[in-house]
Amino acid sequence: MVTIKDVSRLAKVSKSTVSRVIADNGYVSETKRRAVEEAIATLGYRPNTMARGLRSNRSNIIGGVVLDVTSPFYAQMVGGTQQACRDAGKGLLLSSGFGDTAEEERAIIELVDRSCDGLVLNLENPIRREVADIIRAAGIPVVMVGASDYPVADGAVTVDNAGGAEAGMAYLLDQGHRRIAHLGGGTAHRDSRQRVRGIERALEARGLTLDDINVEHGTFTEQYGYDAIKRLFAHKAPYTAIFAGDDDIAAGAVLALKELGYRIPEDVSVIGFDDNFHARHLTPALTTVRQPIGEVGRIAAEMLLKLLSGHPLEQKSVIVPAELIVRGSVAAPSGSAKS
Amino acid sequence: MVTIKDVSRLAKVSKSTVSRVIADNGYVSETKRRAVEEAIATLGYRPNTMARGLRSNRSNIIGGVVLDVTSPFYAQMVGGTQQACRDAGKGLLLSSGFGDTAEEERAIIELVDRSCDGLVLNLENPIRREVADIIRAAGIPVVMVGASDYPVADGAVTVDNAGGAEAGMAYLLDQGHRRIAHLGGGTAHRDSRQRVRGIERALEARGLTLDDINVEHGTFTEQYGYDAIKRLFAHKAPYTAIFAGDDDIAAGAVLALKELGYRIPEDVSVIGFDDNFHARHLTPALTTVRQPIGEVGRIAAEMLLKLLSGHPLEQKSVIVPAELIVRGSVAAPSGSAKS
DNA sequence: GTGAAAGCGCTAACAT
DNA sequence: ATGTTAGCGCTTTCAC
Numbered sequence: 001m002v003t004i005k006d007v008s009r010l011a012k013v014s015k016s017t018v019s020r021v022i023a024d025n026g027y028v029s030e031t032k033r034r035a036v037e038e039a040i041a042t043l044g045y046r047p048n049t050m051a052r053g054l055r056s057n058r059s060n061i062i063g064g065v066v067l068d069v070t071s072p073f074y075a076q077m078v079g080g081t082q083q084a085c086r087d088a089g090k091g092l093l094l095s096s097g098f099g100d101t102a103e104e105e106r107a108i109i110e111l112v113d114r115s116c117d118g119l120v121l122n123l124e125n126p127i128r129r130e131v132a133d134i135i136r137a138a139g140i141p142v143v144m145v146g147a148s149d150y151p152v153a154d155g156a157v158t159v160d161n162a163g164g165a166e167a168g169m170a171y172l173l174d175q176g177h178r179r180i181a182h183l184g185g186g187t188a189h190r191d192s193r194q195r196v197r198g199i200e201r202a203l204e205a206r207g208l209t210l211d212d213i214n215v216e217h218g219t220f221t222e223q224y225g226y227d228a229i230k231r232l233f234a235h236k237a238p239y240t241a242i243f244a245g246d247d248d249i250a251a252g253a254v255l256a257l258k259e260l261g262y263r264i265p266e267d268v269s270v271i272g273f274d275d276n277f278h279a280r281h282l283t284p285a286l287t288t289v290r291q292p293i294g295e296v297g298r299i300a301a302e303m304l305l306k307l308l309s310g311h312p313l314e315q316k317s318v319i320v321p322a323e324l325i326v327r328g329s330v331a332a333p334s335g336s337a338k339s
Numbered sequence: 340m341v342t343i344k345d346v347s348r349l350a351k352v353s354k355s356t357v358s359r360v361i362a363d364n365g366y367v368s369e370t371k372r373r374a375v376e377e378a379i380a381t382l383g384y385r386p387n388t389m390a391r392g393l394r395s396n397r398s399n400i401i402g403g404v405v406l407d408v409t410s411p412f413y414a415q416m417v418g419g420t421q422q423a424c425r426d427a428g429k430g431l432l433l434s435s436g437f438g439d440t441a442e443e444e445r446a447i448i449e450l451v452d453r454s455c456d457g458l459v460l461n462l463e464n465p466i467r468r469e470v471a472d473i474i475r476a477a478g479i480p481v482v483m484v485g486a487s488d489y490p491v492a493d494g495a496v497t498v499d500n501a502g503g504a505e506a507g508m509a510y511l512l513d514q515g516h517r518r519i520a521h522l523g524g525g526t527a528h529r530d531s532r533q534r535v536r537g538i539e540r541a542l543e544a545r546g547l548t549l550d551d552i553n554v555e556h557g558t559f560t561e562q563y564g565y566d567a568i569k570r571l572f573a574h575k576a577p578y579t580a581i582f583a584g585d586d587d588i589a590a591g592a593v594l595a596l597k598e599l600g601y602r603i604p605e606d607v608s609v610i611g612f613d614d615n616f617h618a619r620h621l622t623p624a625l626t627t628v629r630q631p632i633g634e635v636g637r638i639a640a641e642m643l644l645k646l647l648s649g650h651p652l653e654q655k656s657v658i659v660p661a662e663l664i665v666r667g668s669v670a671a672p673s674g675s676a677k678s
Numbered sequence: 679g680t681g682a683a684a685g686c687g688c689t690a691a692c693a694t
Numbered sequence: 695a696t697g698t699t700a701g702c703g704c705t706t707t708c709a710c
Binding site: 352353354355356359365366367368371390392393394395396 | 695696697698699701702703704
């Protein structure tokens with residue numbers, strides 16, 4: 001291994017001088033700088049990150065915890081985070097929390113222990129005191145993704161779930177739908193609750209209330225969407241439109257609806273949430289509310305990077321809008337839906 | 340920060356002893372061990388990875404380069420790798436190569452510089468000498484994914500593309516199809532070439548040759564599948580079955596076929612490759628050849644981990660079988676396909 | 679502007 | 695079985 005010492009010897013300068021040209025700080029004469037640079041090049045010297053980190057207490061590595069890398073949706077987020085890190089010359093150390101408290105804590109602690117400079121956290125569960133203390137003790141900044149009420153967060157980025165859901169619901173309502181069911185992902189998720197709130201807002205803007213539609217909750221899974229439709233539409237078609245809590249639920253709903261012999265969107269309209277990878281590939285292509293999750297990942301990383309560079313955040317909390325993506329799964333109710 | 344010194348002081352032992360109980364090597368009396376453990380607990384001591392790494396030249400971090408984290412397919416692979424790393428108590432430092440030589444090299448060098456203990460590489464381009472030398476100089480093991488002919492590789496895991504394609508083609512042939520087009524992803528990809536070889540084998544097993552079908556190449560994109568079908572099926576239906584080079588091409592083909600008024604699988608059968616995330620969601624659900632890519636990522640990491648623990652690999656190269664997944668997009672040719 | 683020197687927290691060889 | 699000691703490669707005062 002070629003060290004700073006070898007370089008200094010070859011360049012006939014002291015280690016300090018070499019260090020100065022590497023870090024590009026302090027005064028170095030043009031002559032010596034050139035000599036050092038030359039020595040570095042001929043020796044193929046590359047600084048040892050460990051030694052550097054030990055000394056400077058900086059690893060140039062960002063730690064990221066995500067719900068599950070394996071899911072296309074979160075992969076998108078990781079992609080955004082990774083890009084921002086790469087652009088800033090930082091590495092991204094990745095861990096999955098799998099929506100499980102113990103796993104999430106394990107992941108966080110692992111990242112802290114590997115001396116990450118900061119954390120981007122996409123968690124499902126609240127952080128327990130002890131873990132928060134560990135993060136705090138490490139003195140590293142944390143940016144939360146998707147939830148802002150954590151004690152250790154220095155920044156947060158969330159998607160405007162309510163606004164997106166409101167837009168989706170408004171679209172349904174404006175197409176003339178009144179018999180609508182919302183198949184939510186479960187009230188345990190703040191996202192779910194916010195979406196319901198958005199739905200409520202759209203309703204209220206038209207003089208209606210949540211009681212005028214059917215809101216039920218299951219899980220964010222295709223299976224739930226499928227089962228719910230089979231149950232709801234068993235004997236008749238009580239609804240002209242389904243607002244699914246996410247695209248997975250929508251996919252299940254679409255499948256069940258088709259099996260039951262309903263045409264989409266002629267008989268029943270379906271709208272999803274997320275604009276997940278498969279939304280475009282459903283038949284008909286799914287009208288849905290897009291969560292710009294890659295953006296979210298990128299923004300979170302950029303906030304962290306900013307914090308890391310010593311600048312305070314102008315906005316501690318940024319909310320990214322969710323956009324309605326109109327494709328082919330929604331139409332005006334026929335008025336002659338099967339019943 | 341609480342260091343090993345604080346622990347040693349509290350436990351009234353030397354630093355070495357503390358180090359020994361942490362690493363769990365060397366002889367430590369039960370009494371002192373207990374004292375040390377207690378001190379560690381009360382102090383909330385956690386070893387500094389940097390210092391440890393500097394000294395031991397081990398970071399306990401695996402570096403991974405993948406084509407693109409953002410893609411659901413590779414996300415799956417990352418998931419497998421991550422899981423294996425987690426189970427072994429290693430971190431996973433991730434970078435994307437985007438199929439670009441410069442990016443791939445940047446990624447590799449970054450990982451080497453961050454003193455990863457080993458590398459799992461899923462590359463699109465050959466490694467240049469200089470980069471290979473950097474890896475070699477670092478003296479860390481490398482496991483390749485998807486290609487085995489790299490100079491630095493200590494292990495490789497690949498999918499049996501030929502076998503999978505052979506199974507897919509055999510299935511088509513056995514259903515009675517003879518007018519078949521293969522829409523490949525481009526001969527620049529070894530995977531593509533291997534798949535064509537598998538197709539050839541299936542053909543030959545039935546007394547046919549590649550000349551008896553139409554093999555053409557584009558890119559692994561939905562657009563290519565779409566365009567190819569629009570071109571091929573413009574005036575008549577020259578084929579009863581399409582073997583797409585991957586599921587993206589298949590998705591495009593399905594879309595174009597539908598637009599042209601062909602029913603799938605009644606008029607035209609379509610088979611894909613990968614079993615990507617959207618395959619199940621197409622209508623009809625896509626019959627395809629599954630690449631167990633999560634498995635591949637896991638196996639690659641396990642090979643690396645084994646190497647890292649000092650054990651030689653029993654098999655330097657492992658080939659993972661690809662399995663035909665029969666869903667709804669293939670049927671026997673009607674004999675009355677539109678023409 | 680440059681160099682000498684101290685030390686980051688830890689491990690491992692050596693001595694006891 | 696335990697402690698002492700010498701660094702790992704780097705950054706950063708502090709002199710000059």
